[in-house]
Amino acid sequence: MAPYEALYGRRCRSPIGWFEPTEVEFLGPNSVHEEIEKVNLITQRLKTAQSRQKSYTDMRHRELEFSVSDKVFLKVSPMNGVMRFGKKGKLSLRFIGPYEIVRKIGTVAYKLKLSSDMAMVHPVFHVSMLRLYKPDPSHVLNHEEIEINEGLTYEEKPVQNLDRQVRRLRPKDVASVKVLWRNHNTEEAT
Structure with a gap:
């Protein structure tokens, strides 16, 4: 009917x-x-x-439960054409952090201690948005102090020549040298 x-x-x-x-x-x-x-x-x-x-x-389904003072990554949804955390589109980050859990709210919500640049974001998140951070000694980066001049600049100093090529351009030879600079890694060599 x-x-x-x-x-x-x-x-x-x-x-x-x-x-x-x-x-x-x-x-x-x-x-x-x-x-x-x-x-x-x-x-x-x-x-x-x-x-x-x-x-x-x-x-x-997996049962997720975190305790206070655990470190977690926060899931962010990628959107096409939107610049997020310095990357755009498909290369944008899926997880950011790690952030510390301040308090458990109910059974599936957690309050995080967010950084100051994320002050406009509400700090309470559902458990599905979080992923546990497992500390790894290789994640620690050893950084060197950079001497900054009065004009907020610093002097680049070459450390090592990584590669050398000679190209023939009609009547003359042009030499190219790949240089590793101080305070940079090998991917940033020019």
Whole structure:
């Protein structure tokens, strides 16, 4: 039966559903039995779909729980064409941090101690947005002090010649040297 008919117990009398009152079918024991079978079939299919969805969820679901003072990475969603944390598009970061957990709020929310540049972001996040930071000694970067002049500049000094090439341009030879500079790594050599 139509939804209107199921709700109000009579057929809709709009111009789309005109009918003659003499055409009303009488309900008999067979039609009631058929309707009960249809309702049972619908509930059975709904239970099947629900159990299928539950099994998919159970396979992918993992119980996450963090304690106060743990360090976690925060998930950020990449958006095309938006500059985030110095990178744009597909190269933008998926996780930022690590940030320290200040307090547990409820069962699935945590308050983080964010840096000052993220002061406009609300510090409470759902557990699905967090990933545990496992400290690794190789993550620690040894940095050297840079002597800065009065004009907030510093002097670049060459450390080593990494490579040398000689190219022939018509009548003369041009030498190119790849130099490693102080306070830079090998990828930044010019």
